[in-house]
Amino acid sequence: MKSLRMASIRSQILVLALLLIVLVSVVAATTEPFIYGRHDKGIAIGLLAGRIERVVDQFRDARSPAEEEAALSLAARLQIPVEKLPVSQISPRDETEATSADILQRTRRALEDDFLGSLRHLFDKEKSVPLIVMVDKERALVFHMPVFPRSLWFFPAVASGVLKIVIPLIVLAYVSSWLITRPMGRFTAAAERASTDDSLEKPFVAEGSAEIRSLAASLNIMRSRILQMAESRTRMLTSISHDLRTPLTRLRMRVERCEQPELQRKMLHDLTVLDGMINESLAFLTNAVHNVPSRKVDLSSLLQTIATDFSETGIDVRFSGPRRLKYMCRPSFTRAISNLVENASRYATQIDIELQDAGDDGIFIRVSDNGPGLTDELKTRVLEPFFKADEARTTGAGGGFGLGLPTAEGIIRKGHGGKLTLLDRVPNGLVAEIVLPLVPESGSGGLSVTSGPTFSIT
Known part of the structure; x- marks a missing residue:
């Protein structure tokens, strides 16, 4: 059986066809004398x-x-x-x-x-x-x-057809699905995982027929080359972003010695914009390549701190949730939530951060705002790097560089196995919903919930 599973699809089909012929012959030889002998x-x-x-x-x-x-x-x-x-x-x-x-x-x-x-x-x-x-x-x-009864004459034909055709075909279909289509199903699932999980080096297991094994090996090689190319590109862009800081520092020092106040103000503004672009690019690229170990933190305290920090800058941010909720996460999780709040602050006057323990369904974190919201098409596109939808949400001042939401989405999906979804808020606004999966208790830590009364902080 193992050699048949490892054979080519053409050989498998040939063997199954021969098996069907043998099965029909055996069934016909053993059942037709009984059927036709009586009816x-x-x-x-x-x-x-x-x-x-x-x-x-x-x-x-x-x-x-x-x-x-x-x-x-x-x-x-x-x-x-x-x-x-x-x-x-x-x-x-x-x-x-x-x-x-x-x-x-x-x-x-x-x-x-x-x-x-x-x-x-x-x-x-x-x-x-x-x-x-x-x-x-x-x-x-x-x-x-x-x-x-005329129906009696149809019994032999029906019984013979069921025994010789229907049952063997059902057996053949089951064996075929197990032998041929099951490896294809595993292959499809691996392809879906490969498209969403960049940490898998060889997602395509070389099992099944010869064609599937050959295809899996080819895709693994191709994927390794793509990952190497992407990693090389990321290293290059990271180095460039780092190297840009030196000339920017020199420019800032020279601008500060400028004797024309208006010109100095404009140049400092441009340098600030360039510095912000470099910082966001570095954050996006760093989160793509660095894998910092997880640690157990109190999500309630973390979200309260983020809300307090933004409130001190004049942004109306409110938090609600359990008093304590411990979870295994990476330090980059703080940046993800901060990016969501900062993005919402550009287009809204009030932001709500909600933490909810949903038991077996995981942990929900919702960052809601009262801004103009987004269309269904833009909800997907704003998660793409360098895409900006300022024309759709124009209530606030300022603007980003199109990396805040993609960075947050990458941290949540790749770093924590969660999911970020953008939803509509009633009557208006946008909700960024984060779903974090449960982490089983282990030696390295896990999910530990200690819930008190729900409260809010503004």
């Missing part, structure tokens, strides 16, 4: 014709009324209704003495029907058909044919 129409008609011939032969040999009655009694014992018929009532086509072949042929003609005729009259009421047999030139017998 075959031809056999039943042949037996009936033999009994009629026996009665006719005994009646032909009878030389007295008593012997004729004995022949009729034999027919009764054989459960064949029969009666003598006057010669005057015999039609010209029945005036010939019946032979054994004639009896069998006429019995079949009286009882048999073609497939379409049987299907057409399947549910019609059956009627007994008389069979007139000329014994000799002076005597004739009328046999009343037994009534057989």
